[in-house]
Amino acid sequence: MQGYLIFADGTRFDGTYVGSEDWAGRGEVVFNTAMTGYQEILTDPSYFGQIVVLTYPLIGNYGTFAEAAESLYPWVEGLVVHRLESQPSHHPEAHPLAEYLSAYQKPLLTDVDTRALTRYLREHGTERAVMVPASIGPDEALARLADYDLRDAVFKVTTPAPYEIGGPGPRITVMDYGVKNSILTELTKRGAAITVLPAGASPEDLAKTRPDGVVLSNGPGDPATIPEVLPTVRYALEHYPTFGICLGHQLIGLAEGARTYPLKFGHHGANHPLFDHRAGRVLITSQNHGYAVDAATLKDRYEVRLTHLHDQTVEGIRHRERPILSVQHHPEAGPGPSDSLYLFDEFLKTVTGEEGGHA
Structure with a gap:
């Protein structure tokens, strides 16, 4: 029809x-x-x-x-x-x-x-x-x-209850704001024992999982509309090596005092070029986001790790002293290139102490 x-x-x-x-x-x-x-x-x-x-x-x-x-x-x-x-x-x-x-x-x-x-x-x-x-x-x-509203999108896609994925390696707790299977797969490939928590989990819920590290996942919507998740994000940043992906990256920015802002038409595709300032290399990446982090107020504590080569938006930040790393793109791909899978290795080396306690 x-x-x-x-x-x-x-x-x-x-x-x-x-x-x-x-x-x-x-x-x-x-x-x-x-x-x-x-x-x-x-x-x-x-x-x-x-x-x-x-x-x-x-x-x-x-x-x-x-x-x-x-x-x-x-x-x-x-x-x-x-x-x-x-x-x-x-x-x-x-x-x-x-x-x-x-x-x-x-x-x-x-x-x-x-x-x-x-x-x-x-x-x-x-x-x-x-x-x-x-x-x-x-x-x-x-x-x-008339009644279209995305403000509670994260709470519609998150898991309704915690669950675990066994593994022999370090204990990683994933905050599920809309986590993709590929993120869990990449952690599992590296031996992680995973606990997945709902988006509304409290700092106490997170502490009970006794993680060695925390992943803040991707998810939908405007990050500024879910301030209720920020106490748990801050608790993760203060107590554990933390890796933020996409929405998780934006939530780290907000939790640390930065602002987020909407992009005109977002980044959605599998061929977006980034520059990794630490590695000195260009990455072709998978992207899906409509918001970005303004890192200007974070530069006393964070360095810009990744930059988008099309519009110079911040695509990743790294704490100067603490084991915190976040990226705006999708290093797990799904779909897309695997150029930045090494970021999972980097995070897990930080968790196990191989990177000297720094992301």
Whole structure:
């Protein structure tokens, strides 16, 4: 059936709507430039409440399969593509992308001029929109944005209860603000014994896990809207080697007195270049964030470890004396290049004392 994506200013992009009329998606619209990894993108909890536009024109050609998922199910509000392949060319367990999304009642809009849509987003910035079948009029569609609110997004994607993943190595507690499977996998590969705590865990809850180190995970939404998690973040920074990833990086900045600010259209893709000032090398990285940290007020205690080479935004900070490291990108990839996997090794060496107690 025919359908369309409509923004609050009335701008409309038409296409073919795949899904039920009851599944209309609404949310912030972001574009991702990755050529592969669409299932990882769809299942990344950081995309909660967002409609994702994939700029690569051919999507679905290798289908979907369980091993590629970053969480239990897709968190996106909807997916927009130029051309959808209905029959995947992959191993026998692969399922068509449209079938996968339909199983979770997530709408898809295909046959869209995604180049024009991306240009609109680059010009106007991240905007809210609604994705509906053509049988729903524009006024009715836009009315669905009235109660759209992402302020509690983290608490909708976090684990409802603590859980553990066994391992022979150091005890790592992961604060789950929307953690991806790939982060847990990289820690497990390195032998960590993992405890995962819900986003609302208190400092006392964290202390009870007796960690050797703490990871503050990725997650969705504006970090400034969840000040209630900052006491636990501060407790982690004061007591344990700590590694922040994406939202975790932003929360460290806020906990230490910095401010965060929105980017015009965010960084979403698998080919973003960073410079690691400590290692003296350029990294090609996986990114998914709409906010950045202004580190100006932190420079008496922190050094800028990583810088984005496109817009010079701060992509990582490192405490000058304490074992604290945080990065804005996704070193675990999922999807994307593995250039910065060494940051997990660096963190765990700090935990075990091999780095002299400094991240």
